[in-house]
Amino acid sequence: IRELGVDSEIVMPSETLKKMQQKKPKGLILSGGPASVYDEDSPTIDPKIFELGIPILGICYGQQLMCRILGGEVKGGFKKEYGPVELTIKKKSDLLVGIPSGIIVWMSHGDEVVRIPKDFQTIATTKTILHAVAENKNKKIYGIQFHPEVVHTEFGTEVLENFIKICGLN
DSSP: OOOGOOOOOOOOGGGGGHEEEEEEEOEEEEEEOOTTTTTTTTOOOGGGGGGGGEEEEEEEEEHHHHHHHOEEEEEEEEEEEEEEEEEEESOOGGGGTOOOOEEEEEEEEEEEEEETTTOOEEEEEEEETSSSSSEETTTTTTEEESSTTSTTTTHHHHHHHHHHHHOOOO
């Protein structure tokens, strides 16, 4: 995000709500990480974050955590995925504007979202991940299972640029 010219701050999950209330940012990204949402000491956030009315992007673990907090279901994946897979875009989304319907993305996960929360819809899939991209368009909340920030993901920069536009920071 900084490479795209947008000021950003990294905060600990336990401090996120307090920092958001203080600084009033235009958007939030819940990042990926090696934890499982079911690990006893896994990072979590205050659910009130989803009531602040700002765009939110959950990446990998961030998507899983977000979906679990909002009433979806996360399970251990059939197999752990690490590497390139083809993403197929099924529906239009502001997050994926200008991106071809079939691209290669980089996965690195063990868990996966198997049921998205109420008021979300699936936007893109892979051969093994049913909800590779999901969104709640009205609330501008997006979850992606892949990593747009790595060079191995085609159009990853464009995904992040689209999120910046959604936040009104372009």
